[in-house]
Amino acid sequence: xxxxxxxxxxxxxxxxxxxxxxxxxxxxxxxxxxxxxxxxxxxxxxxxxxxxxxxxxxxxxxxxxxxxxxxxxxxxxxxxxxxxxxxxxxxxxxxxxxxxxxxxxxxxxxxxxxxxxxxxxxxxxxxxxxxxxxxxxxxxxxxxxxxxxxxxxxxxxxxxxxxxxxxxxxxxxxxxxxxxxxxxxxxxxxxxxxxxxxxxxxxxxxxxxxxxxxxxxxxxxxxxxxxxxxxxxxxxxxxxxxxx
Numbered sequence: 001x002x003x004x005x006x007x008x009x010x011x012x013x014x015x016x017x018x019x020x021x022x023x024x025x026x027x028x029x030x031x032x033x034x035x036x037x038x039x040x041x042x043x044x045x046x047x048x049x050x051x052x053x054x055x056x057x058x059x060x061x062x063x064x065x066x067x068x069x070x071x072x073x074x075x076x077x078x079x080x081x082x083x084x085x086x087x088x089x090x091x092x093x094x095x096x097x098x099x100x101x102x103x104x105x106x107x108x109x110x111x112x113x114x115x116x117x118x119x120x121x122x123x124x125x126x127x128x129x130x131x132x133x134x135x136x137x138x139x140x141x142x143x144x145x146x147x148x149x150x151x152x153x154x155x156x157x158x159x160x161x162x163x164x165x166x167x168x169x170x171x172x173x174x175x176x177x178x179x180x181x182x183x184x185x186x187x188x189x190x191x192x193x194x195x196x197x198x199x200x201x202x203x204x205x206x207x208x209x210x211x212x213x214x215x216x217x218x219x220x221x222x223x224x225x226x227x228x229x230x231x232x233x234x235x236x237x238x239x240x241x242x243x244x
Contacts, residue, residue, distance in 0.1 A: 028106040055090035092238040096122035100183035120187040142216040
């Protein structure tokens with residue numbers, strides 16, 4: 001172990017003046033769906049390149065399923081956006097599947113499970129990391145003008161409390177380097193946001209006057225959720241999508 005640290009120092013990766021932290025972290029074993037050590041059909045260890053290529057093929061098939069179910073999807077996304085979505089899903093799913101488990105224990109690797117659109121998966125989280133589409137300057141102005149008290153609405157309050165937990169989770173992950181804690185928090189935030197979004201209208205029309213009502217406090221909660229998820233994705237090395 002000391003030789004690894006010494007080699008890193010010779011390579012210039014460790015600079016005592018910059019106070020760079022370096023740790024050795026242990027990992028469990030990646031298992032196949034047969035609960036045995038993950039290997040290819042020939043019995044050899046699976047190469048990362050082959051794993052990523054397989055992920056690309058499967059994510060492409062998954063996106064084609066979505067296009068079939070939602071016939072307008074191919075008209076919404078350009079060819080370039082579909083290509084980006086394919087890579088983001090493929091690489092993001094593989095990274096997230098690895099990082100969402102406690103690194104000290106063994107876990108079962110399954111493409112089918114990691115590409116699920118529901119549950120604690122990258123696909124589900126990537127589908128939520130979108131912006132509300134309102135001018136940032138307007139939101140900044142509203143944030144300074146509005147009384148951001150969410151005590152009167154249970155779902156607003158629940159989401160706001162979940163958002164502010166991020167700093168505690170971030171500090172804890174920096175300390176113990178257990179990335180699955182961040183993934184668990186992301187899933188909790190995503191499910192809390194889904195509950196909020198399904199029940200709390202951000203933009204609606206007055207039933208009597210027909211006037212459009214914009215609930216800026218709720219939109220600010222949406223933007224804060226998206227901002228936190230985007231930061232979490234960056235920490236995990238996953239590229240979020242604007243549209244999927």
